[in-house]
Amino acid sequence: MRYSLFESYSKTTPISFSVPDWSEFVANMADLCVQRPANEFTKKRRTPAISPALYVNGGTRSNENVSGWGGWVALDVDNDLLYVSVEDAIAHLNGVGLNHLIYTTTKAKPLHHRFRVMIPLNRELEADEISPVWKAIVQFFAALGPDASCKDVSRIYGAPSFFEPASDGNEDPYSRFEFRFDGSSLDVDAVLRAYVPDVEPEVAPYVAPPVSAARPMASQPKGRKRLPYGSTILHSPVVKPAFVTEYLNLGKGEHHVGLYTFMTKVAGRAKAMGYALDPVTLVTYAQQLDAICPIKTARDRWLRIAAEAENALQFAGL
Secondary structure: OEEEEEEEOOOOOEEEEEEEEEHHHHHHHHHHEEEEEOOHHHHHOOOOOOOOOOOOOOOOOOHHEEEEEEEEEEEOOOOOOOOOOHHHHHHHHHHOOOOOEEEEEEOOOOOOOOOEEEEEOOOEEEHHHHHHHHHHHHHHHHHHHHOOOOOOOOOOEEEEEEEEEEOOOOOOOOOOOEEEOEEEEOHHHHHHHHHOOOOOOOOOOOOOOHHHHOOOOOHOOOOOOOOOOOOOOOOOOOOOOHHHHHHHHOOOOOOOHHHHHHHHHHHHHHHHEEOOHHHHHHHHHHHHHHHHOOOOOHHHHHHOHHHHHHHHHHOOOO
């Protein structure tokens, strides 16, 4: 196994390390784990950073200089939507028999775990394999809710820390460092074979009804608040995380009805909170929900989704 070490997030010159096995890798990570204040300055300027990225001789940190990954992968679990505790993650990884290292990150709190999962692979990756393998791994570990945006091939990760409270950062930090040695490595080729590529849903454009056919003004009361510009299911005031979690946890075959249920709940919350909500926004929320769900909605469903959004709004009395 190999990895690159940087003095901090702000440094670009890698120091290359090679270890004989996973247990030695974890031991090296433990050596980096010291007391550090839980603030952004320490995270960016005073904490070593590690990466699976391997560099050609003399290459500094950039996607163009990466020659491959050194036989391991890291996932960030921020718990913005699907909530997974450290204990949940350990149980899941033990359930599939995988070796792992889990450690909490700067913003982790006792009641809101944020952590990193490192997993050994059964082989190193060539540069052209990194992107497809990353997508497959994110899908494979969908139950953990990993941050899929962490996909740069030169991605770096802050080293483990035991956090001290910081008045200019996290005043209630939560520190964990958990690992397993006696399991197995993740089989890259098996994960690739199991991968189901995402298919962009074909959505019929929403066409507003003519004025004569529009719903009465009484159903769109004046004085309602506008949703924040660019609002998404990640931070919309009318989308509770519980709505998203419920949908993501539905069994196979339940998502058809579940998508309409999600829209009715969002519409009902919008009414209760005094927000205006239109069919276009509701359809957009549905698309965003489908995008993060491993089980995709059938294409023909999107051809009538605008009408279902209208029905959801009417059901909620908007």
